[in-house]
Amino acid sequence: xxxxxxxxxxxxxxGVAGRPSAAQTVRGWATSTVQAVELRxxxxxxxxxxxxxxxxxxxxxxVGTQDVRLSAWGLGVTGLSATLYARxxxxxxxxxxxxxxxxxxxxxxxxxxxxGGPWSARLGRxxxxxxxxxxxxxxxxxxxxxxxxxxxxxxxRSLARGLRAPANEALAGLDDFLPDRGAVLxxxxxxxxxxxxxxxxRYQREILTDRSALVSERASVDGAARTGRIRWxxxxxxxxxxxxxxxxxxxxxxxxxxxxxxLSISGRRYVPYFSMSTIWGLFEPVAYHEIEARGASSxxxxxxxxxxxxxxxxxDAGVVEVLSPLSDTGWRGAAGGRWQAADxxxxxxxxxxxxxxxxxxxxxxxxxxxxxxxDAQFRIGGGTLQQIEQYRLGDGRALAGRASGRAGLSDxxxxxxxLSLLHHSASSAGEGVSGAEWTQARAWASIRVRFGTEPxxxxxxxx
Amino acid sequence: xMVRWLCAMVLAxxxxxxxxxxxxxxxxxxxxxxxxxxxxxxxxxxxxVCTGCHAGxxxxxxxxxxxxxxxxxxxxxxxxxxxxxxxxxxxHRVSNVVFDHVEHVSMxxxxxDTPATCADxxxxxxxxxxxxxxxxxxxxxxxxxxxxxxxxFAPTPVGAEAAGCANCHVEAGPDSPPFxxxxxxxxxxxxxxxxxxxxxxxxxxxxxxHTVERCAACHVEVDRPALLALPAGGVEDPTWSARYPTPPSxxxxxxxxxxxxxxxxxxxxxxxHTxxDCRSCHVDPAPxxxxxxxxxxxxxxxxxxxxxxxxxxxxxxxxxxxHATLAAAEPSxxxxxHTETxxxxxxxxxxxxxYHDPDYLARHATDGWxxxxxxxxxxxTAVFCRACHVESGLGSVGRLGSGYHDAEPLFLLxxxxxxxxxxxxxxxxxxQSDCVQCHGVTGAFQVSPHRAxxxxxxxxNRAPETCLACHLTxxxxxxxx
Numbered sequence: 001x002x003x004x005x006x007x008x009x010x011x012x013x014x015g016v017a018g019r020p021s022a023a024q025t026v027r028g029w030a031t032s033t034v035q036a037v038e039l040r041x042x043x044x045x046x047x048x049x050x051x052x053x054x055x056x057x058x059x060x061x062x063v064g065t066q067d068v069r070l071s072a073w074g075l076g077v078t079g080l081s082a083t084l085y086a087r088x089x090x091x092x093x094x095x096x097x098x099x100x101x102x103x104x105x106x107x108x109x110x111x112x113x114x115x116g117g118p119w120s121a122r123l124g125r126x127x128x129x130x131x132x133x134x135x136x137x138x139x140x141x142x143x144x145x146x147x148x149x150x151x152x153x154x155x156x157r158s159l160a161r162g163l164r165a166p167a168n169e170a171l172a173g174l175d176d177f178l179p180d181r182g183a184v185l186x187x188x189x190x191x192x193x194x195x196x197x198x199x200x201x202r203y204q205r206e207i208l209t210d211r212s213a214l215v216s217e218r219a220s221v222d223g224a225a226r227t228g229r230i231r232w233x234x235x236x237x238x239x240x241x242x243x244x245x246x247x248x249x250x251x252x253x254x255x256x257x258x259x260x261x262x263l264s265i266s267g268r269r270y271v272p273y274f275s276m277s278t279i280w281g282l283f284e285p286v287a288y289h290e291i292e293a294r295g296a297s298s299x300x301x302x303x304x305x306x307x308x309x310x311x312x313x314x315x316d317a318g319v320v321e322v323l324s325p326l327s328d329t330g331w332r333g334a335a336g337g338r339w340q341a342a343d344x345x346x347x348x349x350x351x352x353x354x355x356x357x358x359x360x361x362x363x364x365x366x367x368x369x370x371x372x373x374x375d376a377q378f379r380i381g382g383g384t385l386q387q388i389e390q391y392r393l394g395d396g397r398a399l400a401g402r403a404s405g406r407a408g409l410s411d412x413x414x415x416x417x418x419l420s421l422l423h424h425s426a427s428s429a430g431e432g433v434s435g436a437e438w439t440q441a442r443a444w445a446s447i448r449v450r451f452g453t454e455p456x457x458x459x460x461x462x463x
Numbered sequence: 464x465m466v467r468w469l470c471a472m473v474l475a476x477x478x479x480x481x482x483x484x485x486x487x488x489x490x491x492x493x494x495x496x497x498x499x500x501x502x503x504x505x506x507x508x509x510x511x512v513c514t515g516c517h518a519g520x521x522x523x524x525x526x527x528x529x530x531x532x533x534x535x536x537x538x539x540x541x542x543x544x545x546x547x548x549x550x551x552x553x554x555h556r557v558s559n560v561v562f563d564h565v566e567h568v569s570m571x572x573x574x575x576d577t578p579a580t581c582a583d584x585x586x587x588x589x590x591x592x593x594x595x596x597x598x599x600x601x602x603x604x605x606x607x608x609x610x611x612x613x614x615x616f617a618p619t620p621v622g623a624e625a626a627g628c629a630n631c632h633v634e635a636g637p638d639s640p641p642f643x644x645x646x647x648x649x650x651x652x653x654x655x656x657x658x659x660x661x662x663x664x665x666x667x668x669x670x671x672x673h674t675v676e677r678c679a680a681c682h683v684e685v686d687r688p689a690l691l692a693l694p695a696g697g698v699e700d701p702t703w704s705a706r707y708p709t710p711p712s713x714x715x716x717x718x719x720x721x722x723x724x725x726x727x728x729x730x731x732x733x734x735x736h737t738x739x740d741c742r743s744c745h746v747d748p749a750p751x752x753x754x755x756x757x758x759x760x761x762x763x764x765x766x767x768x769x770x771x772x773x774x775x776x777x778x779x780x781x782x783x784x785x786h787a788t789l790a791a792a793e794p795s796x797x798x799x800x801h802t803e804t805x806x807x808x809x810x811x812x813x814x815x816x817x818y819h820d821p822d823y824l825a826r827h828a829t830d831g832w833x834x835x836x837x838x839x840x841x842x843x844t845a846v847f848c849r850a851c852h853v854e855s856g857l858g859s860v861g862r863l864g865s866g867y868h869d870a871e872p873l874f875l876l877x878x879x880x881x882x883x884x885x886x887x888x889x890x891x892x893x894x895q896s897d898c899v900q901c902h903g904v905t906g907a908f909q910v911s912p913h914r915a916x917x918x919x920x921x922x923x924n925r926a927p928e929t930c931l932a933c934h935l936t937x938x939x940x941x942x943x944x
Contacts, residue, residue, distance in 0.1 A: 037824060039855055041854065041855040041856040042855065042856030042857055042867075043856055044856075056856070069804055071804075083803075083804065085804055085807060096854050096855065097850075097854055098851075099846065099847045099850050099851045100846060100847060100850070108807055109803065109804060109807060126803070127803060127806075127807065129787075129790065129791070129794075129803075129806055129810075130790075130791045130794070131788070131791040133837070133839070133840055134810060134840055134841075145794070145795040145798065146795070147722060147726065147750075147795065150794060150795050160843055160846075161839065161840075161843050162839075162841055162842050162843040162846075162847065163843050163846060170843070170846065171843075171845055171846065174845050174846065174849075174850075174894075175845055175894060175895060176894070176895065176896050176932075177895050177896075177928075177929070177932040179928055189794075191792070191793065191794070193793065198792050198793040198796075199792055200791055200792050200793065200794065202791070212927075212928070213925065213926040213927060213928055213929070214925040214926055215926070217925075220791070222788050222791035222792040223788075223792050224788065224789050224792040224793060231776075233785045233788045233789055233792070234788065235788045235791065235792075241925050241926075242922075243918065243921065249788070251781065251784075251785055251788075253779065253781045253785070255779070262779050262780060262781060264781045266784075270834050272834075272886055272887045273839075274886070274890075276922075276925055276926035276929050277926070277929065278890075278895060278929070279895050279898065279899070279912075279929055279932050279933060280886055280890055280895070282912065282913065282917075282922060282929065282930075283882065283883065283886060283898070283912040283913075284883065284912070284913060284914045284917065285882075285883050285884070285885075285886040285887075286883045286884060288834075288884070294780070294781060296780045306780055314884045317879060317880040317883040317884065318883070318914045318915065319879035319880050319883065320879070321880075322873060322876045322877045323873065323877070325880070326877060326880050326881060328880070328884070330833065332833065332835075354829050354833055356832065356833055357881060357884055357885075358832075358868075358870070358871075358881055359828070359829065359832050359833075361826060361829035363826060383822075385825065385826055387825070387826055387828065387829060388870075389828045389832075390828075390832055390868065390881065390885070390888060391868040391869075391870045391871045391874055391881065392867055392868055392869055392870050393869045393870045398825060400822045400825070402821045402822065404821060418821055420821035420822050422822050422825050440825070442821060442822065442824065444821075
């Protein structure tokens with residue numbers, strides 16, 4: 001796995017070095033991030049018969065992350081470029097290890113790609129995004145895209161999601177029943193547009209390298225359409241290995257008064273997907289079906305409010321009921337708003353309620369946002385939440401205070417950072433659980449240096 | 464006849480404030496035009512001849528072109544007649560026309576024609592006093608200047624000087640009065656829809672005032688036959704600058720729909736847009752239609768100069784939850800502006816705190832069991848979730864007591880339903896061997912985790928090793944050797 005960054009970097013250097021400098025460009029960015037959080041891990045109480053747990057002393061978890069993203073052009077063939085996206089992590093003296101801080105270097109993307117008119121091809125480490133979620137592999141991809149039709153096909157060594165390594169390597173030692181061989185990923189997609197409708201059909205399967213077993217075999221269809229001012233978005237997938245439908249959803253949204261008001265109605269079916277490498281899928285999880293309505297409106301040009309409410313019901317679990325049946329329905333609701341009080345000042349607030357089988361969350365938050373300039377913003381806020389996790393006692397109340405900021409230090413350098421404090425009230429749980437009153441701190445800081453001009457829209461979604 | 468018209472023109476232009484009459488052609492549409500308000504018809508009996516008040520018109524004495532201040536007070540003293548305001552000088556009219564009464568009178572005299580009376584020009588046929596309108600005044604001009612009329616509209620490649628513009632017009636410059644503007648030119652509709660049709664219908668009419676340079680001030684693409692029919696190098700109003708009103712078609716949803724219009728055989732995008740506008744959003748490979756549009760460096764006009772911003776569909780608050788399906792349904796649409804690495808920045812175990820809220824750690828459990836967000840899109844459950852849960856004391860270590868799920872004292876007996884409802888949450892703390900302890904054939908209770916009708920044979924055929932995690936041999940009910 002760790003040979004990939006070196007190989008791709010060598011390709012970049014070799015390609016660029018062999019061409020006239022005027023035709024070469026290397027562009028990208030590097031981001032350095034430091035994160036730290038205080039935790040109070042749960043520990044088992046030896047003097048409690050029923051396996052009681054309690055919180056321990058405060059411990060620190062901290063990680064440093066370095067992301068580098070490069071793309072190089074001018075490799076001697078028109079339309080040929082190379083891409084590298086690597087991430088390095090290091091533990092910063094944690095008392096509680098940060099997830100994956102032991103993985104020193106990950107190559108998220110590392111490929112050579114060619115674009116010629118509607119045709120394009122990639123070779124190397126890459127990622128597929130579609131109706132079946134994210135799939136990473138080391139291999140080849142070829143596709144053709146035009147406005148009316150598109151198709152693609154790919155094959156390569158399958159990588160575990162989010163780990164960029166074959167599952168048997170990445171999960172070695174963590175799971176007793178994992179196959180000791182890698183898997184091959186094969187898939188393709190076909191789609192087209194007709195008027196205001198577009199749809200893509202995708203099929204994908206993974207099979208162990210010795211072809212002794214199937215890891216996954218699924219298909220999906222995703223579609224979007226517009227009828228008048230209503231936009232329809234829908235998707236569904238099918239799990240061939242278990243012979244049953246997977247996730248599905250359809251959303252209809254309509255805007256009013258331009259885009260000043262938006263209303264959407266969604267219907268959704270959710271059932272978790274597990275590969276055949278684990279026994280989880282054979283336990284036959286049940287789906288829930290949900291309906292949700294959401295609305296948003298601008299108010300007077302300086303404010304906006306939104307509201308959502310949803311209800312879901314789980315399918316029949318098919319188990320023998322002991323005493324009385326457990327809950328199989330859930331509710332959720334949320335509301336929020338933003339008021340632009342002045343050019344540079346805004347007030348944001350939100351409220352959220354989730355009430356499902358065995359769990360509960362009720363929270364409210366408010367933030368003041370100060371936009372000093374286009375590339376400089378600071379915010380300070382706070383909130384409160386009460387959370388009861390699944391089938392567990394405890395009031396779980398907390399008060400939060402936070403401050404954060406981001407600023408462009410120059411055309412190419414930007415920094416951001418923040419601090420969050422969460423004061424947990426003492427848990428009033430029953431005999432089995434003992435929680436302490438304490439204040440949890442979380443801090444982070446990052447700096448990004450950009451070089452060259454990225455041929456893509458920048459930024460990201462913030463939830 | 465010639466002299467009569469000439470005299471008529473002299474008097475008409477003279478009484479029109481000594482500066483010209485062309486402006487009055489569009490007087491009704493021009494706010495800077497000061498209309499004469501003196502009610503000549505009501506004073507006709509009091510002042511029987513024009514020169515009684517306007518003696519200076521003929522003598523070229525500026526001070527006596529209009530009655531002196533105070534003359535009105537003789538009658539309008541506030542007692543016999545209401546008072547009126549007159550300070551001796553009319554409001555100055557702004558015009559590009561150069562006109563000299565004395566010169567014209569001299570020319571008439573030298574030609575031997577008999578000068579006409581003022582009324583010949585300033586009184587419409589059948590009227591009793593000054594009542595002429597602008598169109599008749601202009602006709603009066605052309606009565607003598609008909610020879611110049613054709614040249615006036617014709618293309619003149621050698622410039623304004625050779626065309627003799629200065630004979631009648633002041634020299635155009637930054638401080639020169641604006642040329643008269645037809646009322647039909649007002650409003651965005653003329654720019655958007657009207658002027659092109661007029662040009663194609665009657666290019667000579669546009670060429671009265673405009674040259675192709677005027678078009679090139681706004682039009683990015685000027686190689687159209689209709690535009691090239693206009694003269695080049697003529698006089699253009701220097702104060703006009705590019706203006707790009709937004710067409711109605713560009714409003715709601717245009718960012719999503721514009722591709723169809725742009726890809727047409729006669730796309731009109733290049734009227735206002737340079738290809739730089741396209742490339743401010745489109746990444747390579749840009750659509751082929753982009754290559755047909757001149758770049759900013761190739762155009763004289765500045766173009767609209769679009770800045771990259773999210774299309775309206777992205778501003779919809781439904782978009783964050785819908786974008787995955789939209790991207791899957793039509794990947795080429797996303798590829799217009801985004802490359803793959805854009806997705807990876809958020810969707811691959813984000814390194815910063817920007818994706819999740821700062822105190823998300825404290826409330827992520829709710830999203831976990833509610834599946835509002837599919838954590839597995841970015842996080843591998845066994846490594847990211849379970850590793851952290853184990854470190855923080857939440858991971859299973861083989862213990863099957865109620866410990867964590869203490870709200871249900873009999874949770875072990877009742878866990879089947881919540882497990883089937885939220886198996887991903889179970890897997891974030893428990894490893895498979897926890898379940899096998901009871902559900903495996905060697906387990907304590909050998910409780911089958913399969914529902915009635917489970918197709919054991921299909922599971923065995925697809926992944927026999929997985930079956931063997933719980934079954935020591937081929938499961939019961941699976942046929943074959």
